[in-house]
Amino acid sequence: MVSFEVLRELHIPAETKIIMLVMDGLGGLPLQPGGKTELETARTPHMDRLAGEGICGLSVPVAAGITPGSGPSHLALFGYDPFRYEIGRGVLEALGIGFELGPDDLAARGNFCTVDEEGRITDRRAGRIPTEKCAQLVEKLRAIQLPGVEVFVEPVKDYRFVLVLRGKGLSDKLTETDPQQVGKKPLPVTALSQDAEHTAQLLNTWIAEAAKVLASEKPANMLTLRGLAKNPGLPPMSEVYGLRAAAIATYPMYRGVSRLVGMTVLDVGGETLEDEIAVLRRHWADFDFFYVHVKKTDSAGEDGDFQRKVEIIEYVDALIPDIMALKPDVLIITGDHSTPALLKSHSWHPVPTILWSRVCRADAVREFGETACSQGGLGVFPATDLMPLALANAGRLTKFGA
Amino acid sequence: MVSFEVLRELHIPAETKIIMLVMDGLGGLPLQPGGKTELETARTPHMDRLAGEGICGLSVPVAAGITPGSGPSHLALFGYDPFRYEIGRGVLEALGIGFELGPDDLAARGNFCTVDEEGRITDRRAGRIPTEKCAQLVEKLRAIQLPGVEVFVEPVKDYRFVLVLRGKGLSDKLTETDPQQVGKKPLPVTALSQDAEHTAQLLNTWIAEAAKVLASEKPANMLTLRGLAKNPGLPPMSEVYGLRAAAIATYPMYRGVSRLVGMTVLDVGGETLEDEIAVLRRHWADFDFFYVHVKKTDSAGEDGDFQRKVEIIEYVDALIPDIMALKPDVLIITGDHSTPALLKSHSWHPVPTILWSRVCRADAVREFGETACSQGGLGVFPATDLMPLALANAGRLTKFGA
Numbered sequence: 057m058v059s060f061e062v063l064r065e066l067h068i069p070a071e072t073k074i075i076m077l078v079m080d081g082l083g084g085l086p087l088q089p090g091g092k093t094e095l096e097t098a099r100t101p102h103m104d105r106l107a108g109e110g111i112c113g114l115s116v117p118v119a120a121g122i123t124p125g126s127g128p129s130h131l132a133l134f135g136y137d138p139f140r141y142e143i144g145r146g147v148l149e150a151l152g153i154g155f156e157l158g159p160d161d162l163a164a165r166g167n168f169c170t171v172d173e174e175g176r177i178t179d180r181r182a183g184r185i186p187t188e189k190c191a192q193l194v195e196k197l198r199a200i201q202l203p204g205v206e207v208f209v210e211p212v213k214d215y216r217f218v219l220v221l222r223g224k225g226l227s228d229k230l231t232e233t234d235p236q237q238v239g240k241k242p243l244p245v246t247a248l249s250q251d252a253e254h255t256a257q258l259l260n261t262w263i264a265e266a267a268k269v270l271a272s273e274k275p276a277n278m279l280t281l282r283g284l285a286k287n288p289g290l291p292p293m294s295e296v297y298g299l300r301a302a303a304i305a306t307y308p309m310y311r312g313v314s315r316l317v318g319m320t321v322l323d324v325g326g327e328t329l330e331d332e333i334a335v336l337r338r339h340w341a342d343f344d345f346f347y348v349h350v351k352k353t354d355s356a357g358e359d360g361d362f363q364r365k366v367e368i369i370e371y372v373d374a375l376i377p378d379i380m381a382l383k384p385d386v387l388i389i390t391g392d393h394s395t396p397a398l399l400k401s402h403s404w405h406p407v408p409t410i411l412w413s414r415v416c417r418a419d420a421v422r423e424f425g426e427t428a429c430s431q432g433g434l435g436v437f438p439a440t441d442l443m444p445l446a447l448a449n450a451g452r453l454t455k456f457g458a
Numbered sequence: 459m460v461s462f463e464v465l466r467e468l469h470i471p472a473e474t475k476i477i478m479l480v481m482d483g484l485g486g487l488p489l490q491p492g493g494k495t496e497l498e499t500a501r502t503p504h505m506d507r508l509a510g511e512g513i514c515g516l517s518v519p520v521a522a523g524i525t526p527g528s529g530p531s532h533l534a535l536f537g538y539d540p541f542r543y544e545i546g547r548g549v550l551e552a553l554g555i556g557f558e559l560g561p562d563d564l565a566a567r568g569n570f571c572t573v574d575e576e577g578r579i580t581d582r583r584a585g586r587i588p589t590e591k592c593a594q595l596v597e598k599l600r601a602i603q604l605p606g607v608e609v610f611v612e613p614v615k616d617y618r619f620v621l622v623l624r625g626k627g628l629s630d631k632l633t634e635t636d637p638q639q640v641g642k643k644p645l646p647v648t649a650l651s652q653d654a655e656h657t658a659q660l661l662n663t664w665i666a667e668a669a670k671v672l673a674s675e676k677p678a679n680m681l682t683l684r685g686l687a688k689n690p691g692l693p694p695m696s697e698v699y700g701l702r703a704a705a706i707a708t709y710p711m712y713r714g715v716s717r718l719v720g721m722t723v724l725d726v727g728g729e730t731l732e733d734e735i736a737v738l739r740r741h742w743a744d745f746d747f748f749y750v751h752v753k754k755t756d757s758a759g760e761d762g763d764f765q766r767k768v769e770i771i772e773y774v775d776a777l778i779p780d781i782m783a784l785k786p787d788v789l790i791i792t793g794d795h796s797t798p799a800l801l802k803s804h805s806w807h808p809v810p811t812i813l814w815s816r817v818c819r820a821d822a823v824r825e826f827g828e829t830a831c832s833q834g835g836l837g838v839f840p841a842t843d844l845m846p847l848a849l850a851n852a853g854r855l856t857k858f859g860a
Binding site for chain 1: 459460461464468511816817819820821822833834835836837838839843845846847848849850851855856857858859860
């Protein structure tokens with residue numbers, strides 16, 4: 057793939073608009089050998105027409121055989137090498153609840169747990185306390201202060217919460233405190249490099265204070281911290297691509313990843329794609345690049361509901377004319393990964409993709425589906441190629457070399 | 459490609475079986491423009507059916523345009539980047555005669571040669587002495603001992619032999635002794651780094667002793683050493699993939715490369731694919747991954763015998779039902795490189811490949827052949843992708859990132 061160093065040199069201004077429509081978990085599998093996938097089953101006249109006018113292919117989210125989580129797969133769509141730029145678990149957990157992570161933030165996934173009189177863990181999830189209880193405990197933990205840093209504690213779900221320290225010089229070269237089995241005491245945070253020692257000290261101080269706060273609680277009388285991770289400090293899209301980029305997504309996790317790459321995250325004020333398209337229309341003049349996210353294809357796949365996934369794809373197809381009415385210069389329709397209903401989970405299978413523009417060099421593909429796209433002009437290609445291709449098709453990249 | 463560091467984190471246990479059937483030099487070329495290749499000419503109903511149920515593509519052994527030897531091409535099939543993990547010539551020569559190289563071994567290709575009274579080489583191959591003579595000379599050289607290391611000398615063929623030193627701290631940062639032209643004296647071994655100086659000294663001592671032993675011989679009164687190389691110490695498949703891997707191959711070279719990647723090399727006790735399948739059946743419960751090697755496709759290609767290569771492919775096809783009767787979860791049918799009868803040699807052309815599993819996402823390919831596979835869902839892909847794909851299809855990889 058082309059490096060950001062090169063792209064920084066090549067991008068040029070243009071009055072063009074790019075839309076990347078991401079149907080989460082779009083790729084699928086047939087339920088029966090020789091059958092059709094969800095997308096192939098769906099009646100999609102509008103996307104079929106765009107497939108005919110555009111260039112198609114199968115996008116490999118991360119690498120052959122690798123099933124990605126939503127973090128790495130979205131980074132790849134946005135053009136960020138997902139092996140180079142890893143988003144830590146603590147950061148993802150914070151993004152997932154909509155916490156606005158700053159550049160100096162260190163985030164951790166917290167679990168409430170139960171310990172005996174000796175301090176040994178008897179239940180790593182504190183009996184899966186309800187979220188309301190979690191919120192009450194978090195409220196108490198907010199009283200704990202640390203010197204020189206801001207401390208945030210936020211409930212997530214059941215026994216899970218997020219801890220964020222904000223301050224200069226924090227490091228995430230740290231071990232986790234969860235011993236991963238009952239009968240053992242929580243471990244201290246230890247520094248994996250010298251410059252992390254101060255951060256380890258701060259966290260151990262916070263844990264000791266938290267233990268006092270929780271001592272009389274039942275069953276959640278202790279906690280563990282995992283996935284300690286800093287904001288990865290990704291170079292923003294404005295700088296590497298020269299784009300004013302906006303994210304239109306309703307789920308916190310996707311809004312969070314978008315914010316990490318420097319997108320402006322727009323308020324949707326609703327749950328549907330119609331709501332998202334309304335926002336797209338409203339902000340059409342303000343940005344060059346729009347990431348539009350549809351979550352429900354993935355949810356249906358995860359639920360193993362083939363038919364519902366088909367219907368959601370058809371629902372999206374019916375709204376394509378509303379998107380095209382804005383006259384984008386480049387429209388990409390893809391997914392971040394496959395979520396076949398057959399597997400009820402994310403999978404490694406490449407994702408059917410259309411890149412539509414007036415200069416895309418259309419191929420012979422006439423319908424939008426996995427098998428059809430495997431014959432497309434983009435071939436089987438890495439997802440990280442999409443952003444450079446989008447920029448090129450939008451007239452936003454100049455020549456490399458003389 | 460995904461790194462071993464990542465794969466180490468992602469592999470999970472499963473009760474699934476993978477077979478990789480490698481027809482050596484499988485890829486071919488038509489004898490006449492517009493004609494069919496060997497594989498396309500062969501009648502292969504069983505492989506055609508698997509192509510229909512599976513996903514197909516063309517595997518690039520090492521890189522576009524690069525004709526690989528069997529070492530790098532097999533490393534790539536086994537998922538080892540052949541540019542990163544190079545197997546030295548001395549090591550390949552030792553593996554080729556079935557020498558069981560240990561982790562501390564340094565191997566060299568030896569050539570007997572003829573020198574004049576001044577010590578200048580007059581024949582770099584000592585008149586191509588017969589193998590029996592080579593064995594007699596090797597027997598004499600075995601008397602030479604060196605301090606602190608074990609010394610092995612083994613005949614190969616004609617004027618070629620293998621020298622192996624076994625001991626701690628040996629280095630292969632060494633020059634060769636063959637001056638590459640007649641009229642020059644053999645060169646001393648010189649160290650290319652400081653920690654190789656002791657090894658260079660040992661080898662020069664051995665050469666001086668060998669010169670004395672050979673002084674009265676005719677025409678093989680001297681020798682040269684080339685391709686000095688250590689066992690590359692590859693990370694074993696058990697560790698990077700979590701697989702109990704077995705090799706079923708009859709030729710020493712392929713057994714040797716398999717041993718280098720940590721496979722258990724099974725005794726075949728016969729020369730045929732029937733013999734190999736019998737071993738496969740016998741050890742079915744003992745391993746997760748089976749590499750099964752067919753040599754004769756390559757031999758026919760090297761001999762320029764198009765028709766014989768066709769017949770061998772048909773012979774292999776007829777045995778596919780015996781392999782499928784074992785009910786593997788994943789079956790890969792491929793070659794390590796192309797050996798077109800037209801060229802009578804290895805070539806750079808990508809290799810037709812089938813990956814069959816219940817969750818492979820079948821493509822539209824209905825027959826096994828070069829042109830058909832170029833339309834397959836795997837596209838034209840690096841051979842190193844096959845192992846991650848095999849693991850994914852076998853349910854042996856968990857999600858990357860959250």
